[in-house]
Amino acid sequence: MHIKMNLKRIFLLIPLFFFSLGPASSQAGPIISSDFAGGNIMVVKTAGDTIWLKPDLSETDGEWFYWYFKVSNISGKQLFFQFTLDNQFTAFGPAYSINNNNTWKWYGENRVHKNGFSYAFSPEDTVAWFCTAFPYTGKDLDSFLSRLENRDRLHRDTLCLSPDNRVIEQLSIIPSGDKPGTMVLITARHHACEMMANYVMEGIIESILNEVELEYLREKVEFLIVPFMDKDGVENGEQGKNRIPRDHNRDYEGESIYQSTAALREEIPAWSDGRLKIALDLHCPWIKGEYHEWIYLVGKKDPIMEAEQIRFGELLENHATGELRFRSRDFLPYGTSWNTQGSFTKGLSFSGWAGGLDNISLATTLEFPYANILGVQVTRDNARAFGKAISYALLDYLKGLANPPYSAQNEDDVWKRDWPGAFQEISIPSSVDADYQNAMFFPASGPPPQPLIVSLHTWSGDYRQKDPLAPMILEKGWNYIHPDFRGRNNHPDACGSEKVIPDIEDAILYAKQHGNVDPDNIHVIGTSGGGYATLLMYMKTSLDIRSFSAWVPISDLVDWYWACDSRGLKYAGDILKSTGSQDSLLDIEESKRRSPYFMDTPVSRRKNSILNIYCGIHDGYTGSVPITQSINFYNKLVRDAKGNKAASVPREDALYMLSNRTFNPAETAPLILPEGRRIHYYKQFHSINLTIFEGGHELLPGAAMEELIKNTLNQ
């Protein structure tokens, strides 16, 4: 355990030149101190009315910028505060409060020159506080909670005691009725200095308890909130960020060295019991400059989580209509700026840990700048107003979850909002066991008969998952079916089991019976896990399928398991569960049995089918499925069809793309329309096509639709 005795200092500054001073009453020099909650300063030296200062960095690896001091004996003086380190001030200079420490304001733009500022105190001024931003410690939380309206739903408990024996608060908002099916966890101050996050948190709490339109959150959702993960750091006035040996937000791997992180890791899984849907960790970024003067979400490397973050960001943008704006485009993708593997070598972060919890949908860090947000000064009020916007986004997000976690009867159907009313929810008896399979279905009217699009859900989705293609197909007036085929790929019946293909075939037969289907015009399409199912269909189905479109597919579960395992992605665990692997040891034979790559290609049966494989060249870096999953599968098909070597992707091309993430120089690459993405690489063998485009782990709906239109005509 890393424990520090905090040494608070009081600095009596004796002026060197008494004769230079004014009235007798001010002959003693100013007194600088950090002897109060959150205080942090070191006096380097003093001469006359100039005081040289720097932050106390004794717990910190490298430099940081948190400082907070009190200065007294100031009446009528002009003092000059000179910092000895760079990067100690926000774009709006220091924050300050005169004669009390409640009324914080920014000193303002252009007040800092060469790492210092001066302040002329009036004769009435007796004491002043200066800080990097607006301080927030335990007493601020107490005062917030005591003035909070409608706080009977809010419970204040103890998560654990800190190393210095302080109470680490755990606040919960608990609905009055039945145990809610949804829980949300919110934390702040993993980095002690990131004080502005707490004003945002106040806004979240206050709005959940009081906003009329947020009734759903207080009636149907349980919140657990930890305002100070590093309580000692907050009270002792430490930086917290880059704390030695590792800070609280890198303490979610191996054995935790801090009590609060250990307590969360132990208690949250039991507390949530699979009901935790959102984990939100509030932070403040670096002190100023690009990325640090707008609010943003820190992108996760897991593409499914990344998609959830982007969805949440869009909702937040809709609600952040006050002084402080949030632009979803300011999202910081994994692999960009500081958000790389290199930042997490000391251990997993809170959101990294929470993202791996059972059933969680969204785990994210939100960075809220200290002072300047797109040119607007942060105040306590507008930070709280932004917290309120977060609450509204949480509401929208939870209500929009494709897989509704709440059980109340009338809210069971919230996911249906993703499906226009023309789509029917149907249930199809299974031809291989006693189960029924659900699906979303749209039957075309006729005559003449219309194409049937069989759209397959992703790895963690099921038949309810929102499908960007669905409305486009509705508009075409084609038949459409979105089957469940055993739902999410985390159990043995799903994930390429011997029940998956019959399920999809059952759905196709159902659509042919109940729709108006042109039997020569059936098309299977899917993305990611749906691309995987599309390839399975290509290898296994005995039905006549006109075209198969596999976007960013998985073809080899063995390879993918190792890729996911080494990157800590939850799919590794899903594969273990699906293949019935024991003791976390991958059952390789079973994984191969479920992998299109290891299946025999039905070459002659597919003579009249088109196969399109699409992958984004950055997938595997920014996304979860390396492009080799597509390339190797394509080459296998060429090999199995006895194609000549020139038809396959040469090893050196694959290596070049893997290491450079480009092939054609951007300016010569043709475009894939209508999204306008560049095509880096294209190979064709008979009716098998491989397209590697500029993009990540994604489906391009416009391009996919264009392809389908072409394939429906191209008979």
Ligand SMILES: [Zn+2]
């Ligand atoms: Zn932080």
